[in-house]
Amino acid sequence: MPEKLQQNMSTDALLQQVEALQKRVKVFEGEHEKLVTLLKVTRTIATELNLDKLLKLIMDEVRDALKADRCTVFLIDEDRHELWSKVAHGVQPGEIRFPLEKGIAGYVATTGRVLNIPDCYADSRFNPEIDRQTGYHTRCMLTFPMRNKRGEIIGVFQVLNKKGGVFTRQDEEILDAISIISASQIENAQLYEEQERTFESFVETLASTIDARDPLTAGHSRRIMLYADEIARLAGFSAEKRRVLRRAALLHDIGKIGVRENVLTKESRLTPEEYEHIKSHVVITRTILSKIHFSGLNKEIPDIASTHHEKVDGTGYPEGLRGEQIPEGGRILAIADVFDAMTSHRHYRDRMDMQKVLALFLHDEGKKYDTRFLKIFLEIPLKRLLQIMEGENRPFLPAEDLEKLGEFTFRDLANILLAGHRGVRPEFVRIFEKYYYGEPQDK
Amino acid sequence: MPEKLQQNMSTDALLQQVEALQKRVKVFEGEHEKLVTLLKVTRTIATELNLDKLLKLIMDEVRDALKADRCTVFLIDEDRHELWSKVAHGVQPGEIRFPLEKGIAGYVATTGRVLNIPDCYADSRFNPEIDRQTGYHTRCMLTFPMRNKRGEIIGVFQVLNKKGGVFTRQDEEILDAISIISASQIENAQLYEEQERTFESFVETLASTIDARDPLTAGHSRRIMLYADEIARLAGFSAEKRRVLRRAALLHDIGKIGVRENVLTKESRLTPEEYEHIKSHVVITRTILSKIHFSGLNKEIPDIASTHHEKVDGTGYPEGLRGEQIPEGGRILAIADVFDAMTSHRHYRDRMDMQKVLALFLHDEGKKYDTRFLKIFLEIPLKRLLQIMEGENRPFLPAEDLEKLGEFTFRDLANILLAGHRGVRPEFVRIFEKYYYGEPQDK
Numbered sequence: 001m002p003e004k005l006q007q008n009m010s011t012d013a014l015l016q017q018v019e020a021l022q023k024r025v026k027v028f029e030g031e032h033e034k035l036v037t038l039l040k041v042t043r044t045i046a047t048e049l050n051l052d053k054l055l056k057l058i059m060d061e062v063r064d065a066l067k068a069d070r071c072t073v074f075l076i077d078e079d080r081h082e083l084w085s086k087v088a089h090g091v092q093p094g095e096i097r098f099p100l101e102k103g104i105a106g107y108v109a110t111t112g113r114v115l116n117i118p119d120c121y122a123d124s125r126f127n128p129e130i131d132r133q134t135g136y137h138t139r140c141m142l143t144f145p146m147r148n149k150r151g152e153i154i155g156v157f158q159v160l161n162k163k164g165g166v167f168t169r170q171d172e173e174i175l176d177a178i179s180i181i182s183a184s185q186i187e188n189a190q191l192y193e194e195q196e197r198t199f200e201s202f203v204e205t206l207a208s209t210i211d212a213r214d215p216l217t218a219g220h221s222r223r224i225m226l227y228a229d230e231i232a233r234l235a236g237f238s239a240e241k242r243r244v245l246r247r248a249a250l251l252h253d254i255g256k257i258g259v260r261e262n263v264l265t266k267e268s269r270l271t272p273e274e275y276e277h278i279k280s281h282v283v284i285t286r287t288i289l290s291k292i293h294f295s296g297l298n299k300e301i302p303d304i305a306s307t308h309h310e311k312v313d314g315t316g317y318p319e320g321l322r323g324e325q326i327p328e329g330g331r332i333l334a335i336a337d338v339f340d341a342m343t344s345h346r347h348y349r350d351r352m353d354m355q356k357v358l359a360l361f362l363h364d365e366g367k368k369y370d371t372r373f374l375k376i377f378l379e380i381p382l383k384r385l386l387q388i389m390e391g392e393n394r395p396f397l398p399a400e401d402l403e404k405l406g407e408f409t410f411r412d413l414a415n416i417l418l419a420g421h422r423g424v425r426p427e428f429v430r431i432f433e434k435y436y437y438g439e440p441q442d443k
Numbered sequence: 444m445p446e447k448l449q450q451n452m453s454t455d456a457l458l459q460q461v462e463a464l465q466k467r468v469k470v471f472e473g474e475h476e477k478l479v480t481l482l483k484v485t486r487t488i489a490t491e492l493n494l495d496k497l498l499k500l501i502m503d504e505v506r507d508a509l510k511a512d513r514c515t516v517f518l519i520d521e522d523r524h525e526l527w528s529k530v531a532h533g534v535q536p537g538e539i540r541f542p543l544e545k546g547i548a549g550y551v552a553t554t555g556r557v558l559n560i561p562d563c564y565a566d567s568r569f570n571p572e573i574d575r576q577t578g579y580h581t582r583c584m585l586t587f588p589m590r591n592k593r594g595e596i597i598g599v600f601q602v603l604n605k606k607g608g609v610f611t612r613q614d615e616e617i618l619d620a621i622s623i624i625s626a627s628q629i630e631n632a633q634l635y636e637e638q639e640r641t642f643e644s645f646v647e648t649l650a651s652t653i654d655a656r657d658p659l660t661a662g663h664s665r666r667i668m669l670y671a672d673e674i675a676r677l678a679g680f681s682a683e684k685r686r687v688l689r690r691a692a693l694l695h696d697i698g699k700i701g702v703r704e705n706v707l708t709k710e711s712r713l714t715p716e717e718y719e720h721i722k723s724h725v726v727i728t729r730t731i732l733s734k735i736h737f738s739g740l741n742k743e744i745p746d747i748a749s750t751h752h753e754k755v756d757g758t759g760y761p762e763g764l765r766g767e768q769i770p771e772g773g774r775i776l777a778i779a780d781v782f783d784a785m786t787s788h789r790h791y792r793d794r795m796d797m798q799k800v801l802a803l804f805l806h807d808e809g810k811k812y813d814t815r816f817l818k819i820f821l822e823i824p825l826k827r828l829l830q831i832m833e834g835e836n837r838p839f840l841p842a843e844d845l846e847k848l849g850e851f852t853f854r855d856l857a858n859i860l861l862a863g864h865r866g867v868r869p870e871f872v873r874i875f876e877k878y879y880y881g882e883p884q885d886k
Contacts, residue, residue: 014457021464028471035478039620042485046627047592049634149490177482184489188631191492194738195635199642201736206649209700209731257652261704288652293644295637 225249227336255284304329668692670779698727747772
């Protein structure tokens, strides 16, 4: 029995045992703190698949775990042979990029060595230029490679200014443990985002290809998407609801794949049969989109995309739905679609007079168009409206003209144009009209 | 100084201290083991985004961590109100599904209570029926809810037969810790797979829509995909390379969106200009696919898809590439595409005589078609070839006929047909021809 044994032990032997046990407890304590930190980090980051948010989470967790003032994660961009970071503590949000080998981060990223610099200004490897630019004072700095499961370096942690001291061996061990878990989740997020980008770019390419079958509707789906997204933004839709609406907008005319070209691009008036054939495109849109396996909120895409020709008074097609029978997204697309049709160049006419466009919309408020979303549509900043309208043709409107449009909204323009006095027009109206109708010399 | 103090302590006091420290070490040891197990599990599962593989990994890790004989993870399918599992230790692979409330797993999934049953056959909640069916003997069983970060139950762990005993409180604690991490990674994998399914179904729907513009090419892209995938499988391509090739196959004709319908569906012979216009579809395929943000191996898709009309002797279009200048995938698609064109019903003719198809292919081996892949194409089991050819029209070929086709390959058919003796034909040839040319009464 150990108790018996101990009673026969000398005081010296007992003291030695106490010391050994105390040492053991101390090792466990250190180890335990490390593991608990690690688990906390793991749980915090494990479900975040949005790369920006994930990087922010990791940086916050590392900063707290190491009791530091700041932490930045730089990731390696193999294709461009660069290190980059999107967000950093105490720095304006925005992407930072530099050559893969540059500076301390570059050294650690390429060699895999750890650099623990207790006094930066006494170390020739430290470049004080950045401190001079930002006004920050870097005292000590730990730069550590981030390795994935396969041992490959995918980036570095750079941790600044340990509170009340310098970075220790224990800090390095904590980072070492956080490294694999961070790298795993970053790779998951990257895969997820890559996949999403593939899908988004596919939908966008497809939409523009379909628009391009008729040269005069080029860019239509993209503009619809941008108008609809502005309405959704001003209506306070969540990021996810906005994404769903944007996808539905890009896909709203996919059914045109099934419409005969000679009808689609006919320059003269359509016969009643041809008009019916064109109308069938929304039904085909629904048929096509219904075959796609959408998940979550995306399940609403077929419904939203295929109701863009419904009208709130029930006079639309294909179903003749009324009011709230039409999904919100469909009601928004209806406004965006008609607006783009009126304000684009078409086969048989120029852009419609903006006064007439506004009069038609306001006449049909609450009849054809949802009152709430039409009101929100008029709140779009004029600057943004013009940028979307001109789109790819004029990607960069002159800054001086944009400035003159200031904070005026579409409603401000409407108020002037519908007041009817064609005499002295405010400058913002003249600027808008210069682009909308084209410069006099362009005509 | 503590050392000084200890030297003045009585033996009794020292003994008490030793005891206290020993207790402390013991607690740490238990805690430490739990944390280390948890980290091991976390690292193992953190990068797996394939749901089937992930579930297998989790089950293996839990079984080992708890020193049990078996572990199954059941997940909740909200839409179908069911519990399901795809793989389980000691059971044939395949999906198991049952109503959400059923059995012990259902009880735990719906109530969130833990069920630790030390002696199953003495417990009325245990249903011995499954043991009777599988021949397994369940002694003890721990069923534990799997909760995500938000505390929602997404499934249950069911662990069987602890080695040398029953499941303890410590086992439950380990499962509790593994639960969140498992749930996080399962949700990541589900999101990833959903997104992938969306993309795949989108590509497939689009391909079939484009094929359907011309009723007589309906199903073409899908068949190309299936033929190409058979060749890739027999050539030993990796799962990822096969997936890339399947996508390229589905997308190979996407450029036809840009081809005029009157040319696409013309029933009479094409004029040279019309033929040139049709040929432009591969260039348009490349233009469209090049705009898509593909990642990883998928970056090869535009190249593979747009070289399906190149020939290894340089007589193809649009580039006139030769041999290995054409990507492997393009060389495979070339075979699949021409084969499907010859063996499908077209505007101006019936299916081509199979003897002629084979003669043409073999005549052009090494000239138009890659020798290696053509040889592999002939190794496709005849059964599979027929299933792809008949496809959507006859999704279920009669089992008795399939059986008669046995293990014969396309090469076996070729050997008979090209030998020229039109006398007594083996049964498998007659079966094949019955479908290929249609039943006499069908004619």
